[in-house]
Amino acid sequence: MKDQIISLIAETLQEMNQSGEFTYETDTIQGDTPLYGGIEGTLDSLGLVKLIVAVEQGIQDRLNITVALADQKALSQTRTPFRNVNTLADHAINVIGMAAT
């Protein structure tokens, strides 16, 4: 499942890169590729919103599960789940798990 989510995130970042939204070497996207927050994060809030919405739609399409990845709980965590590809994937799996139960 995690591989699936990571490739979904990577594909979305590639798509955003094509439209000039995300300026990262996309063929090197890995688990520790930084996304949002901290010094390394390359997305601003608008870019983050786009990524999250697209990943949510991807989960809906591929797994047929409706999820909200950016709820108040996710936003209030001290260490943001959106800091890199890995943490976002873990967060998504967590939310999917809760949605499934």
Next chain:
Amino acid sequence: MKATHIQFMLDRFQSHPEDDAIIWSDQRFSYGWLVNAVQDWMRQLDEQQVPRGASVSLEADFSPNAIALLLALIDRDCILVPLTSSVEQKKPEFRAICEVEVILEIDGNQLKTYQTTGVKASHPMIVRLKDAKHPGLVLFSSGSTGKNKAALHDFVPLLEKFKVPRHSMRTITFLLFDHIGGINTLLYTLSNAGCVITVNDRSPDAVCATIEKFKAELLPTSPTFINLILITRAYERYDLSSLKMITYGTEVMPESTLQRMHSVLPNVNLLQTYGLSEVGILRSKSKTSDSLWMKIGGEGFQTRIVDGLLEIKAESAMLGYLNHESPFTEDGWFKTGDAVEVDGEYIRILGRKSEIINVGGEKVYPAEVESVILQMDGVEDAIVTGAENPIIGKIVQLQVRISTGETLSEFRSRMGVFCQGRLERFKIPQKVTLVTDDLHSERFKKLRGKDGKN
């Protein structure tokens, strides 16, 4: 039989007895026929003892007898409640709001139902009109924000503006019989002895075929329908050379749609109209056929802009809502809720204040975004709305119908590239959904409401 309120119309009809008054189902009905039909209905209403001043629902579409009966009911001081099949489910509710005393239903061109309901109208505004022996008109708002509001008009000031003779045209009645635009088109055309050309099928091909066949000169319609004419290229299949003017209103026109229409029909005047159920239709003048800037006003109307929003004071304004508190300020101004831009004496409608999307503090008007998206190859229709988002408050959400067969991801990527340099970044839709259904209502208006209701 001498008429009271509509005598000026009958006089005009009588001076053009041979001219076409109405085209219905490919048949021509002359003004001579119409005078007789109105007088015949006046007699029948007498015989049936329909009380003067009764609240009457006229359930019909544009047909010769529906039109003649409408005029006869006006002359009988009735409170007229036109209802069409587009509100079929809501008819019982609407009749109750208007305290309808008599139901008249015209099916095709024949009277199908004549029914007294046993109700006695007692709403103070209705009683006031009755006592003054003034006919009335009730128009329902589309209810995009929930409940449909019933705007009650005094027909006497509404008719006043039609007494000034103006240029007559052969006009398609595209807007519906129960819509302020539809009623306005009908009364304008008849009182100037123009020809009312009715359409049963409101598809682009059927409407263009009717324009060709009956040499229509004026098509009053909506931006959504103009977009449909463009997508289907119906203008290539019919001879539209009789057409002199297309008027558009009821929703914001995307600039790109206007410019495309102007380029395919360069000899047709494109004129924006502005009106509301509550205040009636203002006189308007577009700067040019490919411009969204227009002047509005005319005799009996005053306009002002307060905090970027348009307000109107009209002599022919409604008396009030039958089912809602009065929306007028103490000195009689109506707040339209339309955000406008001003340039000298011209204004440009940006959109409904309630539809502005606030993306992290920045304002986005749906029409501006739609106008850009509609320029992309393979985009057939587009609707932009706001969606809640916990990170930046609201996001720009696009529902789009495409003919390219692209996946969501492919389309999103192409859209991102296309919008660069055309839209500021926060205006580029953050959420995109591909749809296959029509994105408009039966009234050819974009469905923006929650769950697609408008």
